[in-house]
Amino acid sequence: xxxxxxxxxxxxxxxxxxxxxxxxxxxxxxxxxxxxxxxxxxxxxxxxxxxxxxxxxxxxxxxxxxxxxxxxxxxxxxxxxxxxxxxxxxxxxxxxxxxxxxxxxxxxxxxxxxxxxxxxxxxxxxxxxxxxxxxxxxxxxxxxxxxxxxxxxxxxxxxxxxxxxxxxxxxxxxxxxxxxxxxxxxxxxxxxxxxxxxxxxxxxxxxxxxxxxxxxxxxxxxxxxxxxxxxxxxxxxxxxxxxxxxxxxxxxxxxxxxxxxxxxxxxxxxxxxxxxxxxxxxxxxxxxxxxxxxxxxxxxx
Numbered sequence: 102x103x104x105x106x107x108x109x110x111x112x113x114x115x116x117x118x119x120x121x122x123x124x125x126x127x128x129x130x131x132x133x134x135x136x137x138x139x140x141x142x143x144x145x146x147x148x149x150x151x152x153x154x155x156x157x158x159x160x161x162x163x164x165x166x167x168x169x170x171x172x173x174x175x176x177x178x179x180x181x182x183x184x185x186x187x188x189x190x191x192x193x194x195x196x197x198x199x200x201x202x203x204x205x206x207x208x209x210x211x212x213x214x215x216x217x218x219x220x221x222x223x224x225x226x227x228x229x230x231x232x233x234x235x236x237x238x239x240x241x242x243x244x245x246x247x248x249x250x251x252x253x254x255x256x257x258x259x260x261x262x263x264x265x266x267x268x269x270x271x272x273x274x275x276x277x278x279x280x281x282x283x284x285x286x287x288x289x290x291x292x293x294x295x296x297x298x299x300x301x302x303x304x305x306x307x308x309x310x311x312x313x314x315x316x317x318x319x320x321x322x323x324x325x326x327x328x329x330x331x332x333x334x335x336x337x338x339x340x341x342x343x344x345x346x347x348x349x350x351x352x353x354x355x356x357x358x359x360x361x362x363x364x365x366x367x368x369x370x371x372x373x374x375x376x377x378x379x380x381x382x383x384x385x386x387x388x389x390x391x392x393x394x395x396x397x398x399x400x401x402x
Contacts, residue, residue: 177253197347201355226297240272242276
């Protein structure tokens with residue numbers, strides 16, 4: 102009995118110890134997320150202040166963006182002005198040359214007209230040498246077209262943009278007439294040769310070519326004059342190379358070829374060829390042969 106009671110008492114003690122034992126520690130709880138709720142506006146002054154802060158921030162951001170864009174366009178416009186100035190220097194050079202040689206070309210056409218008149222009475226063309234051509238010219242507008250396509254031209258001053266548009270209108274017209282002028286001189290070269298009979302149909306074609314050549318010579322010279330006049334009104338900053346090119350066009354002797362060995366209208370009529378079927382630029386063959394012997398060595402990247 103004593104043992105049984107002792108066992109019961111021991112069990113009770115063990116059960117009490119189990120009841121009083123501390124539970125295992127639980128994992129630490131994460132702090133609750135803090136949500137910053139907007140403070141309630143207590144007055145119209147505070148509301149206007151907050152709106153003003155937002156508006157000022159947006160304005161500053163827009164102003165900074167516009168400032169960056171302004172300097173970017175300013176740089177592009179400066180580069181465009183330089184490229185256009187070089188292109189205009191070339192067009193000015195060509196214009197001045199055509200203006201200076203206009204009188205020589207008229208005199209050459211007078212001589213050819215007298216030859217045709219005499220041949221129409223005799224029925225025979227006399228021997229005629231290389232009659233030459235007006236100075237070879239090319240008016241270019243590629244730089245201007247590129248600036249317009251890139252929308253850089255829209256950032257030019259309005260008056261300058263309008264003046265440039267007019268100048269390049271003259272440039273394109275002169276370039277178009279230049280091709281027609283070359284065709285008329287090709288027709289005139291059919292009279293170059295050792296002498297032959299002149300039938301009425303050939304006579305009519307030569308007279309038509311003479312009239313066309315006169316028209317193109319005068320028209321191109323007038324367009325060159327208009328380009329020079331407009332450029333005088335336009336404030337263009339030329340480089341030293343640009344100015345040298347313009348100065349050469351103004352001062353180069355008209356009786357000296359451009360270095361290609363070509364016979365221009367301000368030079369005397371050339372030697373009489375042995376056969377008919379001639380054309381302008383006969384001297385170009387020698388230049389091509391020389392260049393073929395000294396072709397540059399081109400390199401890959």
